[in-house]
Amino acid sequence: MIINGVTIDATFAEAFPMKATRAIITAQNEKWAMIAAQAMTGFATSVIACGCEAGIERTLSPEETPDGRPGVAIMIFAMGGKGLAKQLETRAGQCVLTSPTSALFAGIDGGIRIPLGKNLRYFGDGFQISKVIAGKRYWRVPVMDGEFLTEATTGQVDAVGGGNFLVLAESQPQALAACEAAIEEMRKVPNVIMPFPGGVVRSGSKVGSKYKTLNASTNDAFCPTLKGATKTDLSPEIESVMEIVIDGLTKEDIDKAMRAGIQAVCDLGSDNGIKRISAGNYGGKLGPFHFHLQEIMA
Amino acid sequence: MSALTLTLKYRPDQRVDMSPLVCGLLQDKDPAEIGAIELQCGKRKIPVNELFTIAGVDTQQIIIKNSFDKLDFIGKELDGGRISVEGDAGAYLGMGMKSGEIKVSGNAGLYAACEMKKGYLEIAGNAGDFLGGALPGNKMGMKGGTILVKGNVGERAGDHMRRGNILIEGNAGDYCGSRMTAGTIAVMGQTGRYLGYAMRRGTLLLWNPPQLQASFNDCGTHTLAFLPILFASFKTLDSRFADASQAFDRVQRYAGDMSEMGRGEVLVKAG
Incomplete structure (x- = not known):
């Protein structure tokens, strides 16, 4: 898509x-x-x-x-x-x-x-x-x-926590500008919060670490400076990735917020350096709520 | 279904105990069964149909017509349903009521809503002494619900009151709020002597300056945030208390009764 x-x-x-x-x-x-x-x-x-x-x-x-x-x-x-x-x-x-x-x-x-x-x-x-x-x-x-x-x-x-999407851009200012636009739209959606600073997180994490005491560590597959050093998920033109995390009272609330946010990012489009939207998951084995990006944007 | 209407045929010389005629006790009873219920009248027992003309079948809505001030215990321990009294009510109106609604178009006698637990009681006229109070010897008066009196009330309103609201559009007699443990009594008119006598906690909310005992201490003038919420809760009432122009949030606060716990308060609308 x-x-x-x-x-x-x-x-x-x-x-x-x-x-x-x-x-x-x-x-x-x-x-x-x-x-x-x-x-x-x-x-x-x-x-x-x-x-x-x-x-x-x-x-x-x-x-x-x-x-x-x-x-x-x-x-x-x-x-x-x-x-x-x-x-x-x-x-x-x-x-x-x-x-x-x-x-x-x-x-x-x-x-x-x-x-x-x-x-x-x-x-x-x-x-x-x-x-x-x-x-x-x-x-x-x-x-x-x-x-x-x-x-x-x-x-x-009862509520749902951890809905998210990643904004992959050609530069750091472009990634941030896109996330700011997304947050502005998402704040209009009731029953959700984006808990990170300004609603945006730049240090997305993966489960586990090489260090035994840590249960979360940097999401190296999405770190642009590690493109040549790890099994990367990034194409060569991506220079910055930022994530928006959403907690909501229901799955539907998060659906609405994700749609509003992703749409705002896409409105800026590739002309403004936005290349991809992705999301964080654990293979679907840990969390019961799955937010399929393409279904949300369909 | 039309409301069960009990029209008084004549005024007996003796007082009548109306406590059997509440919605819960009449449920599933037909007019003939209701007519056969015996009411204590002085030392005699009188069947309902001798005293009242019975019409209507909905026992959850009772209308008592031609009521007068010797019909005692109307709505005693009412637990749901509505009772409408056309005329005056005797003593112990709504005593210990648990839920539901009672409306009286005239006056009510002594001990109206005494030991009331929940529900709504409205008296269009005046109410006698010990409104919302405790029965003699008991330590707990009204425990919840709302009483609205559009006229004046007698002495000892809210005696031993523990929770709920007593709203008085007219004047209150002496010892208003005596021995209160908690709750709110609001008086738009004048209050008598010994206001809040021996009150432990609770709020007396007044529109006019009272004649206070020496055991109430001035705490100054304040804007209190709970008052707009309290007044907002009166908005649905058919009363001057619902009138936004009567609401205020700035009050002179007096703490007392210092001869007791001293955690009660008299709040007087600040000029």
């Missing part, structure tokens, strides 16, 4: 079941909601070493938030429910509770309930106040700038 001079490989991305949750952070203005959201989703690019994958889903207008202030929706993905709950609570406590004027609400009404502010309330040292409003429990925790308002729980749902 070739779109605008870009070859779409006959391969697939392989993804895994994860557990996910969403939280809504509001503040006095969008700037401070975003600061809290960025802090809460920081150091959360990959479950390999961060414990979770997290990202900002989108900004919310005052009409969309529970307290009528500007807000940001964030999502957190982890391999299991226990890990997710721990990450959510730690991050909420250190990054949102601490952030000026912030409030924290559930972003998923259904699912299994996991603590959001349920335990953060103890920061109130006995002065915290519970309010059950329209069937939802909120905690008002007195803090130095006023009150930190948080919903007690949020929902945990």
